Amino acid sequence: MSGLDWIAVDWGTSHLRAWGLAGKTVLHHAQSDLGMSRLTRPEFEGAVLTLIGDWLPSGQVTPVVACGMVGSRQGWVEAPYRAVPCVPMSGDLVAAPVRDLRVSVHIVPGLKQARPADVMRGEETQIAGFRELNPGWDGVLCLPGTHSKWVHLSAGEIVSFQTFLTGEMFALLSEHSVLRHSLEGWDEAGFDAGLQQGMERPERVLARLFTLRAESLLNALPPDVARARLSGLLIGAELAVAKPYWLGQRVAVIGEDALALAYKQALERLSVPVSCHDATATTLAGLAAARRNLPEDVRSCVN
Amino acid sequence: MSGLDWIAVDWGTSHLRAWGLAGKTVLHHAQSDLGMSRLTRPEFEGAVLTLIGDWLPSGQVTPVVACGMVGSRQGWVEAPYRAVPCVPMSGDLVAAPVRDLRVSVHIVPGLKQARPADVMRGEETQIAGFRELNPGWDGVLCLPGTHSKWVHLSAGEIVSFQTFLTGEMFALLSEHSVLRHSLEGWDEAGFDAGLQQGMERPERVLARLFTLRAESLLNALPPDVARARLSGLLIGAELAVAKPYWLGQRVAVIGEDALALAYKQALERLSVPVSCHDATATTLAGLAAARRNLPEDVRSCVN
Numbered sequence: 194m195s196g197l198d199w200i201a202v203d204w205g206t207s208h209l210r211a212w213g214l215a216g217k218t219v220l221h222h223a224q225s226d227l228g229m230s231r232l233t234r235p236e237f238e239g240a241v242l243t244l245i246g247d248w249l250p251s252g253q254v255t256p257v258v259a260c261g262m263v264g265s266r267q268g269w270v271e272a273p274y275r276a277v278p279c280v281p282m283s284g285d286l287v288a289a290p291v292r293d294l295r296v297s298v299h300i301v302p303g304l305k306q307a308r309p310a311d312v313m314r315g316e317e318t319q320i321a322g323f324r325e326l327n328p329g330w331d332g333v334l335c336l337p338g339t340h341s342k343w344v345h346l347s348a349g350e351i352v353s354f355q356t357f358l359t360g361e362m363f364a365l366l367s368e369h370s371v372l373r374h375s376l377e378g379w380d381e382a383g384f385d386a387g388l389q390q391g392m393e394r395p396e397r398v399l400a401r402l403f404t405l406r407a408e409s410l411l412n413a414l415p416p417d418v419a420r421a422r423l424s425g426l427l428i429g430a431e432l433a434v435a436k437p438y439w440l441g442q443r444v445a446v447i448g449e450d451a452l453a454l455a456y457k458q459a460l461e462r463l464s465v466p467v468s469c470h471d472a473t474a475t476t477l478a479g480l481a482a483a484r485r486n487l488p489e490d491v492r493s494c495v496n
Numbered sequence: 497m498s499g500l501d502w503i504a505v506d507w508g509t510s511h512l513r514a515w516g517l518a519g520k521t522v523l524h525h526a527q528s529d530l531g532m533s534r535l536t537r538p539e540f541e542g543a544v545l546t547l548i549g550d551w552l553p554s555g556q557v558t559p560v561v562a563c564g565m566v567g568s569r570q571g572w573v574e575a576p577y578r579a580v581p582c583v584p585m586s587g588d589l590v591a592a593p594v595r596d597l598r599v600s601v602h603i604v605p606g607l608k609q610a611r612p613a614d615v616m617r618g619e620e621t622q623i624a625g626f627r628e629l630n631p632g633w634d635g636v637l638c639l640p641g642t643h644s645k646w647v648h649l650s651a652g653e654i655v656s657f658q659t660f661l662t663g664e665m666f667a668l669l670s671e672h673s674v675l676r677h678s679l680e681g682w683d684e685a686g687f688d689a690g691l692q693q694g695m696e697r698p699e700r701v702l703a704r705l706f707t708l709r710a711e712s713l714l715n716a717l718p719p720d721v722a723r724a725r726l727s728g729l730l731i732g733a734e735l736a737v738a739k740p741y742w743l744g745q746r747v748a749v750i751g752e753d754a755l756a757l758a759y760k761q762a763l764e765r766l767s768v769p770v771s772c773h774d775a776t777a778t779t780l781a782g783l784a785a786a787r788r789n790l791p792e793d794v795r796s797c798v799n
Contacts, residue, residue, distance in 0.1 A: 399665065
């Protein structure tokens, strides 16, 4: 495989994605659902080699740079958290033990914050990548997802961040709660209504959840309106509480999917200057920045 | 079976309880986990007869009075909601179709509220029973549970009520969310701390959920403290939002289990006069009140 000189890996709780690269050029891409939560420690090496084995040049050691939950205590090897305030990416990658001599594996540490207690793994790489792609940018990053994060970037450092369980809460309520019978589809106006309710009275969300169920029973509330309103309620409550992050700032949302666009739309209604950015591109740029921190003799395929 | 003249049934989403009575005296009791959610319409009769069949005098029709989700659209027969404001118990019980000639089955309707939309099934019977046991009592009832309810009683009528998803949320978060790894046991001081946080800043609950996880990862927060703090956070947020109910009122909590005592303790800290009441006794008293509304010729075992 001519040209391949390193491999980038994004390894979260529920997914594994790998790219074979020549510098910044993607030569190969593969993914699987063998996330960290499905693997025991001895299984990590095999899981990634299944994806990337065919890409590896023989007689050389190819560096693999990985971020995400793969570096957690239950991961391949624990990469201890670095403490904020700090730059999003540093040189202290942690080597994972490997048996296959064709690879060396380097894991990006996550970040921690003392008060209020908070952690991230994977997002620090996206933040580093965003800075690579937008040099000199200061402001607030919003990373929507199962555990959405708000990050205050100043002078190239992560000053503080805060995680919200919003995405996971939406999944739990729509799949496992009494509301699951009442939710299906999507209605834009329903999202707007929920967003406004959540923003104005975030403390009432717990009470408004059952109202959705009752409106469905009593008033035949359409399930697409109910589902979008639930999402709006939760995101609205998050935005209300995250106000110290976005107020008077510009916000970059990492992601361009429906969820990211929902956050963008909500922020625009609050007159916040906001832009959306490709999540995969930021991850790859972050992993490339991590690779640059490797010692020169392991940074590329070496004999 | 000498003396039995009617049967009381409390039939919720996940449980079925039956009592055989002579007037107010309990002669028999049985229960099963064949809640409404596990049954299709034709299966209800068999499910209850399995419990009560042996109690039934032969050659007579024994009245069965039932409350709860058994009267919902997915239940044995739909008992349409009555609208508040109204007295908690009226005469319009709904007869369920039966094949076994030894029983007649009468189902208590639930209650509905137009704005904010809300519903109850089963609690109206407890409220009626509470009024039976505490004649002339006015004030606020708190019914903790999966879906806790606050009820404003005035001059014997239910004026308004509000349902909170607090109990279900605690179950979802402690069994299905990322927090499940960090929660086990109970610590009283942890509950108090959570309660105070939830009361003071109910809107921050969504943010504080992930803090629990992070404190467990970073500071080895003991799992009993984390679990009790989560419960305190959710109940505290509920109390903050339910303030228009309890402020300047006396509150009767229906229940004497750990959850009911937690609500009592929390309300006492707010200097609210509060008492706890046996839940089963209130249910039985409510079903007895419902029975009194039956026509005289079906109220007791008849030939």
